[in-house]
Every structure is written in C-alpha cells, then in structure tokens.
Amino acid sequence: MVYDLLIRTLYDPGRKDRVGIERLLTNGTYSAAFPLHDGDYWLHKSLRRTREDDQGQTIFIKENNRQLLYDTWAKTTRFYKYQPLPLIRKYFGTKIGLYFAWLGYYTKVLTPAAIVGLLCVVYGAITLSTDPASNDLCNKDSAGGIIMCPNCDKICQFWQLIDSCRYAKLTHVFDNFATVIFAAFMSVWATLFLEGWKRYHAEVAWEWDLMDYEVEEETIRPEFQIRVRSKRVNPVTQEEEPYLPVRQKIMRFVMSGVSVLFFLLLVVAFVFGVVVYRVIVVYVMHASEDDFTQKNAPILTSVTAALLNLIVILLLSWVYTGLAWQLTDWECPRTQTEWENSYTFKVFLFQFINYYSSLFYIAFFKGKFSGVPGAVDEDREQGKYRVFGYRLESCDPAGCMVELVIQLAIIMVGKQFFSGFVEIGMPMCMNAFRNWRHHLPGTKKQKMERRRKTEKAKRSVDETDQSVPRWERDYALNAVPEQFLFDEYLEMVIQFGFVTLFVAAFPLAPLFALLNNIMEIRLDAYKFVVASRRPMPARAKNIGVWTSILDGVSKMAVLTNACVIAFTSDFVPKMLYMITEGNGSLANYVNDSLSYYNASKLEVDMDDPLQNSTVCRFRDYRKPPCSLKAFVPALADVADCDDHYGFSLQWWHVFAAKLAFVLVFEHLVFLIKGFVAYIIPDLPTHIFIKLQREQYLARQARRDYEFRPKSAHDGDDNGALAAVNVKEKYAAFRNEAAAAFQPGAFDTGDETRLRDVGGIKAGVRQRSSTRMSNDSFHSVISPSDSHIELSGSDAMSETKF
Template structure:
C-alpha cells in the first residue's frame, strides 16, 4: 500500500480544485441571474443634465455604444398588463442572448411618457452572430491595383469627390468571419472592427428571433410582432450624430455628417456619390438603389444629348418645312376650307388657322424621329447590359459574390403566424412551422384579383370620362374660337384641339394622382388580406399590384392618344360615335403627335415635380409637428435617441416606392420617346434633383433604417427588361401610325410630281374632298355657307368618283408602308439588341480576374493560417506531453523515496 500521506495530499488537491470549480460556477450563476433579473429592480435615476451630452450614443458609462433603441409608452387600456408581461419576458430573453440593456425612465424623456430601452451588443455577441450571418470581414489588404488610366480623367476632375470620402477604407481581401479564427482577421480595435451598419443588422437579427412568451399554445417571438401589437412603439438604430456638425470625442467618426456634407447638399448636384460610404452607413440594399439611380442618370445623359440634338434639328428646320409652310401660306392653307370638327355647333374653318400647331408638330415629327426611335431601342439595351456589368462589379467590391438571400426577408410575418391554425414540417429545417393550406387563401386571392381588375376598370372609366369631357367642351371652344375670324385668314395661337388637349391633359393628371393615392392604400390592404408567408412574398405581391395599376393609370391616356385617337373617326356623313352620342375625336391635320407630346409633357413633368415636393415637404412637416408636440419639457436633455425617435420612419417599403417611381419614369423615357425626344432630358434633370432629395431626406428627416443586404435590384430588373421589349413595338407604332413620317415618305417616293421640291403639294394630297350637300342635316353647321365642298384628313375617293368616299389606292399603299416599317424597324432593333446582349459579357473580364485572384489569395491565407495553428498545437502538445512525462517520473521518484 502507498503512504497515507501521499493519499492525503492527493485528496486535498482534488478538494481544492473542486472548491475553485464550485466558486467559478457560483459566480457565473450569480452574474447570469443578475443580468436576467435586473429589469425587476427599479434603477435609481442617474440623469444629470450637466454631465451628459445630448449627442452621446453611449450608455451612461460612456463606454458601451448604443446599437439599437426600443421605445414604449405606458398603456392604460385593458391589455396593459399583457404588454408589460411581454416586454418583461422579451427583455429577459434578450439578456440571455448576451445583449446588454439600459432603460431610460419616462421621467427623463422630453414628453414625460416614453420609456427608451437602449441595447448594446458586446464583442462575444457580435462575433457569434457575425459567424451565423456569414458576414465577411477583412483578412489582408488587397494587392490588386486599381485602374488609373481612365479616358478623359482630367475632364472628370470637378465631378470627383475627395478620395478619403469616396473610398473611406482601403480595399481588403475578405473571408466569412469565424470566431475560432479571430487571429486571422485585421482586428485593431474591437469597438470599431464591426461597422455600425453590421452591428445594427446583428442586433435586429436577434430581436427578430427573440421569443417573448407562449400564447394559445404557440411560441411567440420577434420584434415585428411586438410592434404590430403596439407592445413597443418603435425600434430603430441610432444615427451617428447630428448631420450639421461633426461628432465630439468620445463619439466615433460621424459618418452622417460626412454624408450630408458630400452627398445630401443640393450644391453638390454635379458631384459623384460616395457609394462606399452609403453602403457602410445604410447597408447594401439602400446602397444598391443609389448605385442604380446614379447609373441610370449617367446613361440618361447620352440619351438627353441625342434627344436635344434632334429637337434642335427640328427647331432649325421648322421654317424650311414644306408642310407647315403650305399650311401657313394664305394662298394654300388659307384657301383650304376644312369640314367641321363637331356636329351642329362647329363651323367650317381654314387650314391656316392651325399654322402654329403645324410648326410645333414639326419639332417632334421630322426626319430625326425615326433615327431617335431606333437609337433609343439600342440605348435601352446598352443601359440594361451595362447595368449587369455594373452590378457584377458591385457584387465583387461589396463582397456579395456568394450572397445568399437575406434572412430577415425570408422570416415569417407575424400576421401569417397569427392566422395559421395548422402546422407542417419544413422539409429543409425538419422543424414544425405554421402552415396555411391553399383553399384557405383562395377566397382572398379572388378578392385581390377582383379588386385589382375593378380599379383598372375604374382607370379606364376615368380615361373615357376625360375623353367625354374633351368631346363635350370641344364644341364650346369651337363656338368662340373658330367663328367668322377663322374664315378670314386669322391665325389663332390656341386652336380648339390644342386648348382641349391642354385642359384635358391637366384634368387627366389630377385624376391620376387621386386614383393613385387611394389605390396605394387599397393595394396594401388587399395584400395583407392575402396573408403572405414572408416579407419577401408580401413585397413581391405588392410590387405586382402597384406596377400593374400604375402602368395602366399613367400610360393609358398616352396609349389612347398614340394608337386610338383619330384612327376610327369615319368621314363626314358617316362618323363614328362614342355611346351613339359624342363624335369620335379627330387629330389635327398635322397628326396626333402634338397632343401626345402635350400629354406626355404634362403627366411626366407634373408627376416629377409633385413627387419631389411631396418627398421633401411631407417628412419635413411631419417631423416639425412631432418635435413641436414632443418638446414640452425644455429642461430635459432631449437625447440622441429622442431626437431620432421624433424623425419619420423610412419603413420596409421605403425603397419599394422609390424603385416604382424610377421604373414609371423609365416607361415615359422609353415607351413613347419617339414622340417626345426631350423626355430623356426631363428625366435627367429630375434625377439629378431626385438623388439629392432622397439623400437629404434619408440623412436628415428619417430614422436610420436597419441595414440589409441585396445583390441586385430584384424583380425591378425583370420589369425593366419587359418594358424595354415593349418600347421597341410602341415606338415603331408611334412612328408609323401617330406621326406623319410614313405618309410623307410614300408621297415623296410614289406620288410627288415635283423633282426639285418632292414634298410640295403633300398637304393637298393628304386631304380628301367631301360634298357639303352630302352632310346630314342633323350634323351640319347651323350657319349655311356658300362653299360646295370641304376637306378632311383621309385618303378617300372624291364625290365625283364611281366609288366615292371609299378608300383609294394611296390609303392601302400608306398602310402597307406603315406595316412594313414596323416589321423592319422591330427586326433591326431586336437584331441589334440580341447582338449587343451577346457581345457584352454580364461580368467584365477584369472583375472575373479579381474574383479569381481574391478566392486564390483567401484560400492561401486560410491554408497558411491553419498550417501555422497546427504547428503551434503540435509544439504545445509535445511540450504538454513532455511535462506530463516529467510529472509522472517525479511521482514515481517520490513514491520510491517514501518506500
């Protein structure tokens, strides 16, 4: 047997280790217990106004940074106890995840009724969830040189920002963060290693999954459900500081101030955007929107220059235009008596009364129209293909190459969980999830479809009502504008057609805004009634409804003027009637292009001006009113979290409406651009303002949105591709059927008898003759005239022909030429589009090389790190083995000596 002294020594050592383990365990238990139950203890107010800064973004200790803020107000209703219990459970569970909370009592708030829960994510929480979310962090500074030989770089100097603003951080090789490899990453300072956008994204991830109790046998979780039930009134990350001044120590660098100085000021409208800084501060999803808007604006510059050139060409050639010269000539247009444009109240009129309208028409309907329509078909292809490349480059620069769909977009909506009565196993996660069978949703889908159809029908009905308005007031305008004066060679500035078009377009724009306002509310309601499963499904469903409605709402009147007005009029004596009451509208002798241009100008310009004013004024007024109501106790601090609390909420659908506005504008630029070459210029000017308005309101008037990832513009890209294809057809039809280009070309090559001036006599050729005696008595003007014939716009046989008033051969020649032009133009543009799409790679060659280089370097760095760690473990292991051998030998020697 061994010496009892040795056994006693061993037992004593075991007891000592056991006591130390028990002590450590007890201390951990006490620490966890204190964190979990601290919310039960009423904290003593430590508010001291003279010792705290209102711009501080730290806890009271001045060390722990505030990553998120929750707010709530005491509720005196019957659910007050339930809400308090939910908050208590929720905050307790947040502490269990490792988050640190600090509660500001309502007595310290400006309004005296709002509690603020400040949340800080310590280092251990950040590294844990950075690994869960797969956040990429720098491991080595990039050795890939940046391209410097940019063509005409010296010309772009005034447009450039300072390098420290444009690229606030160096380029790095990155890898997905792993807490077990922390030594691999470039961690200089733990407090600033994760940017604030990544910190608030991590905290929101925890908040969206934290449970707050079990109700009706189901586990309830997520901040969104608590916000929906008004348990909390708001949840938001903090801005870095004031936008009008830099931060003071110990606060970190105020990126909000830098963004305001270099991005959100209108005096910087000509400068490039600090895209990396936007991404660092607001996250990739918002950054992607501003990259797209900026790229779209840059591409519009080329289209605007070409469109303006075409307009200037029309302006310079206006005086030499044969058609308008003949119309304005008193000996030609002044001698042509036109048939009445409406029944009974409209009189005969002379063609030269539309002199000004014919000149204006030439500005947009000239030889450059066809060129510009083809150019825009190619431009839209180049825009979309180059955007693919820009997007691919951005995916590399912003570490989105291996991006997976953002988890918060795939999270179940609280409304879906609340309505679900059944549960089903998820085949991927193997967990039971709420499930709603299809038959439960079908009634809501039918209601949704019926509602959308009803509102689209309402848009069509309103458009018809505007048409009826124009038909009704046209006679009124004609009665005092086309009186005896028009038969005495008096040329009027405002013709009945132009006056009716202006007032009708303004009325139509007002109707569009009214319908749009109500439909936005209804579409959001019916989308909720469909009970989408995830936020992504909700946004996709709402996108489809809103785009379909706005497409019909904004473009229906333009489609009517471009493709229907004046096409089914008939002829004197046999006109077509709307509802057998109102005679169908006729186009001006120069065509309907002027009216289409008027319609586009009013709707497009009005929408852009109204949208920018609304975006700027609406949040400004709301914030002013909210601050006015909140600031009742001026002696209180009015802290950083209270200042942000009084700002407007950007919301999860904030970007949705921005994209929708841009896509609708894209439709105006592409679908009808053949009739209005200045549309790209108007869009360019609007977007220059739009970028700064969006930047200003996001930086100054809205709470900071939760950062989210996105590697593309999503479903909007598919919508743009669809509109690009449709635009080729619409512009071909506009040139063929709305403009007067094809009839002039047919006359030029087939019917002109003047070799020196081929278009001379075209106006007379394009007008048919009608015998006044053949006009029915119930449609003839009240006043009788001495004229025997009048003229109207069509290609029909004269009254003395065997087939009088039937279409003549020139009509069929013109129709064949129009159809041939449409087919040829579409095939040419589509062929060029497909060739360009094939020639331009989706991912630029240099980006592919950079991606391969970074992957190679990342693998090498990881390999070297693991190899080094393995060697260190082997050395440590061998040392431990040697130490263990020595201990055993010493024990053996001790045993021998005792024996």
C-alpha cells in the same frame, strides 16, 4: 446582427410562435424600433472646424458620419459632386447603397440620351423654315387656303387649313426625320443601359462582398403567425409552424385578382371619362362667342384634359397603393419576399395602366373612330361612332403628335413636381407639425428646462451634453415605411417608361428626366439623412425584380416607338409619297393627304361665312363622292368614287407601308439589341479574372490543408504554420486584387474629409479605391471601402438602437 437576434428571439417561453420584435411591433407592444443616427446632422458654425480645449489648445472637430453625409452629399448645392457610396453603404447598409448606385448610374447614362434628344429638337427647329409640308400648309395661296370640314356636327363652322399652321410647325419640331433615328437610338440605349448596369453592379458587388451573398432562410412574417391558425410540422426543421392550406391560398388569390381587375377596369373607365370630357369641351368651346376660344379649342382642350388626367392619375395612384397593400396583407404571404413580390406585381401593373393608358389612347386610337364629317344616318357604315350623341374628336390635319407631346409633357413633368413635394415638402411639414405636437414626459417646468438646455447644447460637441436623448429626437423624425425603397424604384421605373416608350413623340423626355434625377439624388439623400429616422441596415445582392421589369419595358419600347412612328406620325405617308408620287419631294403632299366631302349635306352654323361651300376636305384617305365629280375639276377623271366614302386604294397602300415599317423597324432594332447584349459580357474582364483567381487560390488552399503533414492534425507547430501559410496566400491574393484598382484621388476638401475625419482606419480586408464614373452626380468608391471601422465616438454599428 442585433436586429437579427431580436426578430428571432422568443419573448414568451410558453408559446413558441411568439417570436421576434416585429410581432411585438405589430401587436402594439412597442411603438417603434429603429437604429439611432450617429448624432445631429448639423455642427454649429463656431465648432465646425476647430475649437479651443480647456488648456487653450486648438483642436480639430471630428464630424460624425451623419454630418459628413449631410455636408458632402445631402445638400442640394452638392449636386455636382460624386456620391460617397462607401459611406452611404456603411451608414445605411448595402440595400440603400445599391439604390443610390443604380440611381447614379441611371442618371449618368441619361446624359447622352438627353443630348441626342435635344439635338433632334434643335434639328427640327432649324429645318422648320425649309419643311415643304408645313410651309405649304401655312401658305394661304397654296394648301393653306383649302376649306376644311367642321370639327363637330351642327354648331361648328368651316375653317381654312392655314388655321392649323402653328400645329404643323410644332409637329415638325418634334416629329421629323431625325426622330426615327432617335427612336432606334433610344431602343439600343436601353439595352446599353441595362448591360452597362450589370457590369457596373459587378464592380460594386465585388467591392462590397456581394458576389457570393445568398439570402438565408427567411423568418415567417409576424402577420402570418398571428392570422393563420392551422399548423403543421415543417418537414425540414421538424418543428410545428403556421400553415395556410392550398385551398385557402387559391381563394385569397382569386379574390385579390378580381379586386385588381376591377381597379384596372376603373382606370380604363376614367380614361373613357376624359375622352367624353374632350368631346363635350370641344363642342362647348366651338359654341363660344369668343374668337380666341373658338380658334384655340383643340389646344385648350388638350391642355385641360391632360391636367385633369394628371389629377385623376395621382388620386387613383394614392387610392390603389393603399388598396394593394391591404390586398397583399389579406393574401397573407408566408415570408417577406413573397409579400414584396405580390405587392410589386399589383402596384406596377396598375401604375403602368394608370400612367400610360391615356398616352396609348392618343397615340393609337384617337381619330380612328371619328369617321367622316357630317350628321348622317349611315354613321356606323362610315366608321363613325358617337358618345351621348356627340361625334368623337378627330386629329388635327397636322396629326395627333402635338396632343401626344402635350399629354406626355404634362403628365411626366407634373408627376416629377408632385413626387418632389411628396418626398421633401411633406416630410418637412410633418416634422414641423410633429415637433410642435410632440409630447415629452415631464412637467411644464421640466419641459422649459429641457428647451433651455437644448439651446445651450447646440454649441456643444459632446452628445452627452444634449438634454433630450438621441432616441427621443430620432423618434420625432418621420418613420421609415416598411417598403421605403419600393416607391423610389417605382418612381424611376415609371420615368424610364416615359423616357423609352414614347420617346419618338417627345425627344426632350430624357432631358427632363436627367434634370429631375440630378436633384432627385440630393432630395432622397436629404430625406434619409435629415428628415427620417435611420433605416434598418439590410443586405441585398442586387436591385431585385426591378432589373427584369426594366428589361421588359425596354423591349416593349421598341414596339411602341415603331407604332408611334408608323401610325401616329406622318413619317411613313411622307416617305411613301416621296417615293411613289412626289419624285423625292413633299410638294403637294398636304393636298394629297386630304379627302373630299360633299358639304351640301352638312348642318352648319347659320352665321358661318363659308356656309355656302359645296366642297370641304378632311384628313383621311377616302374615296371621293361621285356627286362631286361634276363640281370639282380635279375629280373629273377619277374613276373610283363612292358616295359612302369607302377607303381608297391609297389608304391600303399606306396601311401596308405602315405595317411593313413596324415589322422592319422592330426586327432590325431587336437584332441590334440582341447583338449588343450578346457581345457585352455581364462581368468586366478584371472582375472575372479576380473571381477565377479567388477560386484557384481557394482550391489551392484546400489542397494545402488536405495534404499538410500528419503532425498538423495533432495541433503542433507545423499545423499552425500550414494554417498561417493558407491565410498568407489568401491575404496576398487580396492585395493583388486590390492593386488592380487605381486609387481614387478626391479633388475637394469636402471629399478629403471622408478619408481623414474621424480616425478612419481600414479593417483587415481594406481595398483600394476606384473612381466608378466621370460624372459629377454619380459615384466614387473611396479608399476605405469594406469593413471600415471608426474609432472613438464616431464608431458606427448597424445594430445600434
């Protein structure tokens, strides 16, 4: 309330547009404005539980809300405990409370996905020894002895298929029949997550009085008031206010859009640069005299390219985030909501392409343009393209799935480690640096006296004993960015994309996300409670536009997983082979998936022991050359041959089967998703009944008021009695509604302190508690939920500065 008055108060009576503390902050009149923390987050060990007063009596030391949050929530050692959501909401406001409620729920529902994904990998590892395709490839007396064409032109050597044994084994661990089921499961899981969040949010919104919350008319942003010179009379308020003409708006949007498009193309250019890096590094490693480097050139190239791509992603993300902020400011939105929507669209669009473009390249484009081996003049006719004279890299005979797993794992895990350092490591370093350089007014003698008193005050409970005022100590903490929750939501949404979009390639993604989020909750809590100034409490009805973004990502995940299974993995070709040629078995599948090439046309390394080979094989479905029919007995009866290596009839069969699989998979999964979303109501039954009951009592109270005795209009005792009856009915409804929630019993001493410490007393609208989940890192609604008041020094006001 106080801050709302501050942002609407006129500070210059002579100028009606000079309004609000935010404009004073913008023009530098004030350096900061923030609410104060309740006190220090720590309590000296000698004073933690009890102490003796002046009369020698042992008294209980009351912890303030900040200390309670630190002891029971912000410590990383408390990762297994429930989140005290009511206290979080009370101390930081409903906007931050909703973020932690959503993050806790998201972390909770990741548990079954992580378990099923781990089981898929375990299944792949268990069935590895019985997989016919990988066993055939790893057998030198069988398919493993097949001579393969060089991976690059001129300097590369022939090699045997058994050299891909490790890739084939690793591919089967992540790409097996269980993966298809898991991909469909994750698509339905995403729907269950979103529908479950709607229901859980309804419970939280009911408990926190957010059901009927509507945003009031927003104030004009200070930047808009300062920069916009043209004015017009507001047709609603009939007052003159700044106005940006439509023509200028369009011009600003167009220029901003061009800038955004340029940076999106820049991301694509960097992805192409990484592709060129891959091509060149493969050539360099194959030209190396080191046997280890030559044999492991593909895996080394994939790892180094993924690390390079991660560095580029993080740098571009940092650059573009600042640019998006400047572009949004340049667009000059009128209200803060308009500013946030524009900024969110820019950043999410960029980050989506930034993080996922390299994954899309490996999954759907790598190997599709390398064509057939050899350095011949008809490269383009054979579907082969070159970059600076180098042939584009192709997939291993075991497929591109291993490279996709490596790329996804490095980017996802690397981003998580980097984000953890940015959120905790940098604030701690900045706090230490700021405290070292922080200049407090006063002489050197006064500063020394302050330090002496501060050390002494650490053993004191009374805040007034501190020599440095609370506002100065809070000012030394990290400032809370204007969009402090935006980065938190964006990080989790990008992670949600990793978990859903390419989960068919990396079933362990939910497990890594779960482990990260368990610590993320505590690290974010530490950042808000310890390392940062207290954010301005704010109300919010829900998590905003992020719900729609999550829904869009979950729908897109169905198509991407279908395409990964169809076009990146070997699931469809294997199934087609088993049905048409293998009689239910994958025996000889590896040989069937390789095409023939006339090796006499190849320019190879003269030191290659296999340089006299006349026939080599490569991964594709191509027609065999007619020139080899006389040399290869297996081709003697082949009628359909082509010296230009055109696509075989089998290629078209496989391609048609892949398209059919994509259509069937996505239609079936979308049907299941739609059915699940339809049968699960957004409101839990007990919340729906409470809302209906509240509306009924409101109508009844209105009728009682309208038809009360006429004397009630004159203010006599009957009128007062009628008003009292209405209040009693509404209070009775509240008690009736609260009775539906079972009281949540805290199991540990730390959680009991959340009820008992600080003289907690419930306000007029106290509701019973309910345990919202059964997981240790989720949340619990405690007894004194809404409108809690604290007595004495523990009283907290969301408008305290």
